[in-house]
Amino acid sequence: MVxxxxxxxxxxxxxxxxxxxxxxxxxxxxxxxxxxxxxxxKCVKCNQCVNVCPANSFTSKNDNIISSYACWSNDTxxxxxxxxxxxxSVLASWIFQNNGVVYGAAFDESxxxxxxxxxxxxxxxxxxxxxxxxxxxxxxxxxxxxxxEQGKLVLFVGTPCQVSAxxxxxxxxxxxxxxxxxxxxxxxxxxYFVDCLGYLxxxxxxxVTEVVFREKSKGYNKPHLIIRFENGRMYKQFxxxxxxxxxxxxxxxxxxxxIECKYATVPRFGNFTLGDYSGKVYVNFNFNEIKRGISTLLxxxxxxxxxxxxISDKIFAKKVDVDYIITTSNRLKGxxxxxxEERDEFFAEYKSLDVKEIIQKYDMPSREExxxxxxxGKWNGSVLQLIHKIVYRVKRHIS
Numbered sequence: 001m002v003x004x005x006x007x008x009x010x011x012x013x014x015x016x017x018x019x020x021x022x023x024x025x026x027x028x029x030x031x032x033x034x035x036x037x038x039x040x041x042k043c044v045k046c047n048q049c050v051n052v053c054p055a056n057s058f059t060s061k062n063d064n065i066i067s068s069y070a071c072w073s074n075d076t077x078x079x080x081x082x083x084x085x086x087x088x089s090v091l092a093s094w095i096f097q098n099n100g101v102v103y104g105a106a107f108d109e110s111x112x113x114x115x116x117x118x119x120x121x122x123x124x125x126x127x128x129x130x131x132x133x134x135x136x137x138x139x140x141x142x143x144x145x146x147x148x149e150q151g152k153l154v155l156f157v158g159t160p161c162q163v164s165a166x167x168x169x170x171x172x173x174x175x176x177x178x179x180x181x182x183x184x185x186x187x188x189x190x191x192y193f194v195d196c197l198g199y200l201x202x203x204x205x206x207x208v209t210e211v212v213f214r215e216k217s218k219g220y221n222k223p224h225l226i227i228r229f230e231n232g233r234m235y236k237q238f239x240x241x242x243x244x245x246x247x248x249x250x251x252x253x254x255x256x257x258x259i260e261c262k263y264a265t266v267p268r269f270g271n272f273t274l275g276d277y278s279g280k281v282y283v284n285f286n287f288n289e290i291k292r293g294i295s296t297l298l299x300x301x302x303x304x305x306x307x308x309x310x311i312s313d314k315i316f317a318k319k320v321d322v323d324y325i326i327t328t329s330n331r332l333k334g335x336x337x338x339x340x341e342e343r344d345e346f347f348a349e350y351k352s353l354d355v356k357e358i359i360q361k362y363d364m365p366s367r368e369e370x371x372x373x374x375x376x377g378k379w380n381g382s383v384l385q386l387i388h389k390i391v392y393r394v395k396r397h398i399s
Contacts, residue, residue, distance in 0.1 A: 032191015
């Protein structure tokens, strides 16, 4: 029984939840990604798993994007505690005010990422901020269906393939179900991320207590990976040159289906689309506003438009031409992240080398990369000096 080609599998877990016969169990493969394991003795070949799989259907229910914005929450505290502009919190607040529930990704105790359910703003804290590894959705689809059947207002936030899988699983677009897909760079390997944490725990001689992928005290466009430890110590590095962060942003450690993602395009699959605002048009945005974070928000249908009108007094929103937003985001244009050869080379070595060797080879910036940043005009002298300091500190941690 083959659900989809292995290179197309997104790890959405919908096949496991839809199987009434318990024939499918989600397991981690040797690259550290969730894949379906099929018990052929239980499989009756009903094809429900094939039909629900987002790798087998790429048709959006939406037509054209209605409107697009660069925006942020007027609640400064909530915005600062978010990865970009805090719009997720604004949408969630509207849901809670109408007695609804929100589903999003959160770290568990072992720093795996799993989708969870929140009923209020306190519970929402765990679902906020970016997580760059595969989110487990096991048993989440039935929970959402139950909430929808009971007439609850539901907001689901996830990758576009997860949103597509949810609609496939439900088989019906419930009136009170709202979905928000993310402008997604891809999902990183849980296995490799956990190995990186294990390596740091040995180095720092303490247990990890917190991971923040995009801490923005230096500005949202200068994100840092922060990992805190039980003994009070902290690992803090510029995300793009950090352990795990460097290989992820270079697309070496992402899932194979993410390299040429069929969902990295328009029209989108959710009612809303959220992402970091990556355009250079900062008209009327002062430095402090840019530092605090700006979100891209796409309104993909009239259902979302009605909600946007209700929350418009809670956000600052500058309308930006959708063609410009698409132009500034490769993950809306369907452009491949990296060649499969580069990605497969990383995982071939990941399976055979010690994690320290992988970190030294793939999670440290090269001198050539630093020179390229220097001459690209993206970094001024002070930032270049910061990069040199980062490289020195990373080498010191690894030695």
